[in-house]
Amino acid sequence: MHKWRVGPVGSVSGERFWGSGFVLYDETGKPCATFGYFNESFAKAGREHVVAALANVASVIGAKGT
Numbered sequence: 001m002h003k004w005r006v007g008p009v010g011s012v013s014g015e016r017f018w019g020s021g022f023v024l025y026d027e028t029g030k031p032c033a034t035f036g037y038f039n040e041s042f043a044k045a046g047r048e049h050v051v052a053a054l055a056n057v058a059s060v061i062g063a064k065g066t
Helices: 040-054
Strands: 010-014 017-025 031-037
Touching: 010 031, 017 040, 031 040
Parallel strands: none
Antiparallel strands: 010 017, 017 031
């Protein structure tokens, strides 16, 4: 079982974007993806979908070196 986790909804920013979102952390605890949304309600819904996708997951294969 991999220990990927989804961070809390909060402010995120990146290349020309600033808004609400959350971070996905890999099995080592390193951030590997940031999801950004234009409002907090969309971010909360998106987070719940990612949490659901990771529930009972047997394997997650992350891109390395990108």
